[in-house]
Amino acid sequence: MSNIPEDLHYTKTHEWVKQDADGTVTVGITDHAQNLLGDMVFIELPEAGSEFTTGDDCAVVESVKAASDVYCPVSGEIIETNVALVETPEVVNQDPFGDGWLFKLKPNDEGEVEDLLDAEAYKELTQEESS
Amino acid sequence: MPFIPHTEEEIQQMLDTLGVTSIDQLFDEIPAALRHDKLENVPTRMSEMEVSRLMHERAHQDRSGLCFLGAGAYEHHIPAAVWEITTRGEFYSAYTPYQAEASQGTLQLLYEFQSMMTQLTAMDVSNASLYDGGSALAEAILMAVRANRKSKARRILMPRTVHPMYRKVVHAIVKNQGITIEELDFNKQGGFTDPASLAADPGDVTALVIPQPNFFGVLEDVDALTDWAHQHNALAIACVNPTSLALLKPPGEWGQQGADIACGEGQPLGIPLSSGGPYFGFMCCKQDFVRQMPGRIIGKTTDLDGKEGFTLTLQAREQHIRRSKATSNICTNQGLMTTAATIYMSLLGPAGLETIAANSHANTMLLKEKLLDLNGIKAVFNRPEFHETVVSLARPAKDVIDQLAEEGILAGFNLADDYPELGNALLVCATETKTEQDINEFVEKLAQALA
Numbered sequence: 001m002s003n004i005p006e007d008l009h010y011t012k013t014h015e016w017v018k019q020d021a022d023g024t025v026t027v028g029i030t031d032h033a034q035n036l037l038g039d040m041v042f043i044e045l046p047e048a049g050s051e052f053t054t055g056d057d058c059a060v061v062e063s064v065k066a067a068s069d070v071y072c073p074v075s076g077e078i079i080e081t082n083v084a085l086v087e088t089p090e091v092v093n094q095d096p097f098g099d100g101w102l103f104k105l106k107p108n109d110e111g112e113v114e115d116l117l118d119a120e121a122y123k124e125l126t127q128e129e130s131s
Numbered sequence: 132m133p134f135i136p137h138t139e140e141e142i143q144q145m146l147d148t149l150g151v152t153s154i155d156q157l158f159d160e161i162p163a164a165l166r167h168d169k170l171e172n173v174p175t176r177m178s179e180m181e182v183s184r185l186m187h188e189r190a191h192q193d194r195s196g197l198c199f200l201g202a203g204a205y206e207h208h209i210p211a212a213v214w215e216i217t218t219r220g221e222f223y224s225a226y227t228p229y230q231a232e233a234s235q236g237t238l239q240l241l242y243e244f245q246s247m248m249t250q251l252t253a254m255d256v257s258n259a260s261l262y263d264g265g266s267a268l269a270e271a272i273l274m275a276v277r278a279n280r281k282s283k284a285r286r287i288l289m290p291r292t293v294h295p296m297y298r299k300v301v302h303a304i305v306k307n308q309g310i311t312i313e314e315l316d317f318n319k320q321g322g323f324t325d326p327a328s329l330a331a332d333p334g335d336v337t338a339l340v341i342p343q344p345n346f347f348g349v350l351e352d353v354d355a356l357t358d359w360a361h362q363h364n365a366l367a368i369a370c371v372n373p374t375s376l377a378l379l380k381p382p383g384e385w386g387q388q389g390a391d392i393a394c395g396e397g398q399p400l401g402i403p404l405s406s407g408g409p410y411f412g413f414m415c416c417k418q419d420f421v422r423q424m425p426g427r428i429i430g431k432t433t434d435l436d437g438k439e440g441f442t443l444t445l446q447a448r449e450q451h452i453r454r455s456k457a458t459s460n461i462c463t464n465q466g467l468m469t470t471a472a473t474i475y476m477s478l479l480g481p482a483g484l485e486t487i488a489a490n491s492h493a494n495t496m497l498l499k500e501k502l503l504d505l506n507g508i509k510a511v512f513n514r515p516e517f518h519e520t521v522v523s524l525a526r527p528a529k530d531v532i533d534q535l536a537e538e539g540i541l542a543g544f545n546l547a548d549d550y551p552e553l554g555n556a557l558l559v560c561a562t563e564t565k566t567e568q569d570i571n572e573f574v575e576k577l578a579q580a581l582a
């Protein structure tokens with residue numbers, strides 16, 4: 001059973017979103033997602049300063065099995081990326097909700113974050129998918 | 132690997148299992164509007180005997196004889212051993228096998244090919260080949276658009292000194308992908324892309340294509356062009372003749388940082404002219420861009436017992452996994468041609484290849500000198516050349532080519548269609564296969580044709 005922290009927001013495409021105190025959000029992929037993908041070998045991060053709208057593919061997580069897109073959970077501008085992952089992509093497997101974060105983003109509309117799935121809804125989604 | 136067709140009985144069993152009555156039914160989900168029922172220009176069927184006869188007739192349409200025609204495909208001597216070994220049963224397949232790791236010999240050969248290509252180009256990595264030079268350049272452009280994340284413009288600068296057919300292939304492959312190809316004109320005295328003519332402030336450029344030697348056989352100022360590209364955050368794509376690399380500075384050493392991607396036509400490395408194909412394309416790049424490189428890449432590894440083994444690597448971005456987002460929709464290679472090229476390079480070694488390049492250059496220079504002694508022939512460009520040169524004639528090149536063909540000589544490539552501004556210009560080539568006697572015969576016949 002994968003870990004689904006209560007205090008995060010989620011997307012149907014298995015990204016998690018954490019509301020930070022400074023108004024930005026931190027984005028990563030869920031424990032469920034990293035479990036399905038298997039051992040990470042490469043993480044392709046967006047350029048800081050680039051802008052994306054909700055649903056754009058903005059990063060690629062490449063495991064031994066597949067290279068998968070990461071979709072932008074809310075519209076906004078990339079503020080910072082987790083460059084440590086370029087050398088140590090396995091951190092996404094080891095600590096998906098912590099050191100394995102992918103990027104920080106400044107949302108255009110903070111209301112969009114509230115529209116994402118909560119932990120309960122995401123848990124249901126993963127159960128439906130695996131049943 | 133044996134080819135075992137399914138029997139009627141087996142096909143019926145499979146259909147029964149699937150619960151359908153015919154194979155056609157499996158394609159029902161493709162809308163009728165998208166399906167071609169008939170290919171009107173393709174005959175329905177021919178027997179083996181008819182096909183064999185047709186192909187013999189077609190083969191006779193090829194003009195053969197003393198060949199001074201290059202223009203992208205070059206007649207080099209191919210040691211008999213190359214194809215003797217290539218066509219052995221162990222090698223004789225056009226494909227990387229689907230169960231790739233079961234064919235360690237094939238994978239090792241491709242790995243050796245990649246190693247040789249990286250040495251020749253001084254680049255970090257090579258793939259296991261692409262279809263041909265033109266499509267390799269198109270793939271290199273698509274790769275540059277993916278790899279250059281500083282550029283948003285999807286804008287490629289393409290010198291007119293790049294092979295005209297490559298430019299057409301590139302256009303066909305990239306035109307519907309939102310990529311702009313801007314052509315750069317050439318310096319009329321030098322026949323090269325003058326770095327001084329490039330804009331000081333070009334805006335957002337994704338990549339610059341740099342041919343070496345260029346289509347006219349002329350050497351480009353590759354260092355200045357590469358540095359110009361990098362100064363403007365553009366990638367430098369080298370499009371090179373592999374034989375020439377035995378003598379010329381390899382793309383990995385161009386300018387301050389080296390070219391980012393190197394591609395080209397592999398035919399000169401042991402592949403016969405054979406009516407224009409099959410040939411193979413090659414592509415190498417810097418380590419930083421390896422994940423954007425299309426095609427198959429073979430890696431060396433160790434198995435559980437610590438023994439050396441070869442494997443397909445970096446498959447995660449190929450189309451069986453990434454579908455429409457794959458690095459390429461041509462996820463295969465020219466296995467048999469690559470086999471021949473690897474054996475050719477192994478037999479020659481670096482010194483052998485250098486001798487061939489040097490002799491081809493010397494023969495072309497000798498030919499040029501003798502041609503320029505004739506009345507009615509002038510040099511067109513004043514820059515150094517590798518193994519081709521452009522001369523202008525007192526008569527249209529097409530007429531001269533036709534006349535010499537009647538006498539068993541392939542006189543060269545007529546540039547009038549692609550470069551009308553050059554007048555009656557003829558592109559000629561003399562590889563190491565030509566003797567001084569051959570050259571004298573050509574010069575003599577050409578003098579007669581111009582008299």
